[in-house]
Amino acid sequence: MLKQPVDENIFEYIFSRWDVKIKIEDEAREYKNRILTSQYGFEDGPIAKRKKELDNPEENTIFIKDLALDLGADLVGISKVRREYFFKGSELDHRFAISLAMEMDYDKIQDSPGPPSATEVIKIYCLLGEITIKLASKIREIGYPAFAHHPRASRRIHARILHIPTAIESGLGELGRLGLLITPQYGPRVRLGTVTTNLPLIPDEPLNFGASEYCEKCDICVRECEGDAVPKKKSNVRGFKKYRVDPYKCGPYFAEYDGCSVCLKVCALNKRPE
Ligand code: SF4
Ligand code: SF4
Secondary structure, eight states: OOOSOHHHHHHHHHHHHHHHHSOOOHHHHHHHHHHHHHTTTOSOOOOOOOSSOOOOHHHHHHHHHHHHHHHTOSEEEEEEOOGGGBOTTOOOOOOEEEEEEEEOOHHHHHTOSSHHHHHHHHHHHHHHHHHHHHHHHHHHHTTOOEEEEOSSOSSTTTOOBOHHHHHHHTTSOEEOTTSSEEBTTTBTOEEEEEEEEOSOOOOOOOOOSSHHHHHHTOOHHHHHOTTOOSOSSOEEETTEEEOOOOHHHHHHHHHHTTSOOHHHHHOTTOOOOO
């Protein structure tokens, strides 16, 4: 059993083991190299001299959402930054969070656990990583600070904020029993990235479309998780009652079995494309 502190090294541990154990395909290796060579290290950068104050939050919001979708994100939402979602010691003085989601291919995820689904996971980490970095860079070009929190956050220097609670605040979906964001459009079959900034924006409202309520009556992911990581009951997490997937159980299983996505595959709210 994994013996490392959950909140310190879990992601780094998972990805280092995954890189060793995964039956990684050439395609996956290329995506991984792109992340390492042309994305990590580009999360932040110089801010251009501001030509004019963009003080119309409505117009800024339309601009940012259109740009994110044009760059290739499937979903985009905005929230006020919640300081408690930053990793300890990694806080940024930013007011707004732009949450981005990108769909993973339905059929490839249905193959999980196996190389095709693992390749799809790393592919979406890479494509969404590019979008996140380009969006932050564009914001800095117009004179506002922006940080790209990478979807594959194996180290805190690459992402300083928790994607899932931020995306919930940004109205992209609800937290499911499987510990992931469930979106109305795709269910949990998405990866997430975040850009934080001080560009004035209009936050979205959190969404309630009945997913969390549905989870109260469903336990498919509990039964299907071979790592025994999905909880039957809610527990107290930082003062909130919620389902908390056991990272000591999920992490090693994810690392050993091709980036396991079984809970996404079997989720009753996983949406097949129309
Ligand atoms: S990723 Fe796999 S091991 Fe982790 S919770 Fe989902 S089904 Fe269980
Ligand atoms: S499988 Fe059922 S309980 Fe698990 S996250 Fe999906 S809807 Fe919720």
